[in-house]
Amino acid sequence: MNEKKLIAIIGAGESGTGAAILAKKQGYEVFVSDFGEIAEVYKRELSENSIQFEEKKHSEDTIFQAVEVIKSPGIADKAPIIKKLQARNIPVISEIEFAGRYTQAKMICITGSNGKSTTTLLTYHILKNAGLNVGLAGNIGKSFARQVAHENFECYVLEISSFMLDNMYQFKADVAVLLNITPDHLDRYDYKMENYIASKLRIVQNQQADDVFIYCEDDPETVAALKHCNLKSKDYPFSIQSKPVEGAYLDNNQLIINLKNQNQFTMSINELALQGKHNIYNSMASGIVAKVLELRNESIRESMGNFKNIEHRLEHVARISGIDFINDSKATNVNSTWYALESMTTDVVLILGGVDKGNDYNMLKDLVKSKVRSIVCLGKDNKRIHDAFEDDVDVIVNTFSAHEAVNMAYHMARKGDTVLLSPACASFDLFRNYEDRGNQFKKAVMEL
Incomplete structure (x- = not known):
């Protein structure tokens, strides 16, 4: 050679x-x-x-x-x-770093502990529906490098994980989106939150004054981290707690996006395809990207209203005997499960468990007390779940297959309840990946 x-x-x-x-x-x-x-x-x-x-x-x-x-x-x-x-x-680099050298396309890069896939797909949907020549890659779909080799897209929407960011050096995001920072994958970061935060902030490295950074003003870790970050790009915050002069906010259930020298965007949150508080944030982030690219309000509104969410993310599987079954297998950390529980409007039988990545279950306690009837553990080692919630629910049981978990949950639930698979853990103890876990869950539900 x-x-x-x-x-x-x-x-x-x-x-x-x-x-x-x-x-x-x-x-x-x-x-x-x-x-x-x-x-x-x-x-x-x-x-x-x-x-x-x-x-x-x-x-x-x-x-x-x-x-x-x-x-x-x-x-x-x-x-x-x-x-x-x-x-x-x-030199050891990421695929994203390598492929970025061989394309002049505009890079829209989305990261965050939670909501990356949903926001990436929504952003892609908005841009594609507006007629842009856009590719979808990163942590989702076909690899970025493969598409750079075979396609000729003018812009890419990339879902970027912290693992990808760790080995990016010269690559630059023209538009960078940071949705949130919550503890995740700490096993890869020596169990130090500051290492994980530093990884996420690499999304803005190499940005200059004519680039754009979009972030959640309500996320305390992001806001704290930005105080120590020499940000050069134009930033647009989004919030449901305050009203930034430029960016996105809520006003009487209207999602408002204001960018200088552009028509204000407004849309009722009741008309959004993605419902739930966490999805308002995701829609705000995608909407700002669309406005930065100067897409028409009518086109953005139409796309944000007709978007279909991804498989394994709060996916409604079936209603059987008055019990709803929801597949949220993609929830591989505690914060994702918190979002799922927060969006529930009924009593819940919660299926939790798998490979624990150093989870702190304390943030789930209030929601579990108020919404969860019982917990079905799905994993080889469930001791930390028992320890965390034994005082908060009446029943916690162990199961070792999706079929067993679904049947147990079905018998524990009452008419009007929701059986929610939102594991807060990785899947590798019993399944190939979270897709396999979600598919086995859905198959078991349909066999009831």
Whole structure:
């Protein structure tokens, strides 16, 4: 291999495979290495593109010849291969960093602990319906690098996780959105909130005066962090507690967006497709993006009214014997579960549990006391859930499959109740991922 042109890619999922295809197109020698098993669809694609790859090992002699290494976001910096690369001063970057070099498209980048996927999809929906030549990528759908290799979009809406931000250096968001900062993935950040906050604030790095930053003025962690941030871009806050001069706010149940030199946008929150307090924030963020891009109010209003939310995010599955079943499997942290419970208007049988990422369940206590009839644990180790809520609900039971959890919840619920799967935990103890957990939940509900 030509040492000057070798790019090594660690991880061969959607992100890694997309990066490999783009690197090959840009004339690099490419070597893909995955310590686990590579899915057949990606092995076939790498072979068809004449890209060398390996699985179930890392051939360090080859990888260490690379001028640069692209790391899939799921691989932690503390992984042995990454530590060895860093010790050799071989640059390790994200797929987003790499792909950003090869497109002139406008970058609309959305991050936050909660609401990223919903806001990203809503923003994409608004822009696409307005006729923009727009791509959707990042932590969602087809990889950004794959699309840069094959498509010619004029702008991208990117869902950016903290894991992606950690290995971004020169990449710049033209429009950056930070929805909120709440404890999540602290296992990846040495259990230090300040490390996680620093990661999220990388969304504004490299921004200049003609770029835009959109953030929630009601989020205390964001506001506190911004006091120590040398922000160069034009900022637009959104709030339901105050009325910023420029940005978005509520006035008598009207969502208002004010930007200088533009017609004011107004829309009743009752007409929004996304209901619930947390979704008002998501709609505000997306609406500001649309106004920054100078889209017509009528077009924005229509899109915000007809948007269909994503699977596994407060997804209504069925009503059986007067009991509603809601799939919120994408709620993999405590704050997401808080939002789900906050939006409930009935008594709840709550299905919780999975791989605990260092959760602090205290923030759920008041909502559990006021809304939750009983808790069904779905996970291998449920001790921390029992410890947290044993004084707040009458019944907590353990289950070890979606089928068992659904049946137990169905028998515990009463007519008019909601059975809510909102686990507050990752899914990897019993399921492949949160989609698998949500799909098994839905299948079990339909079998009742």
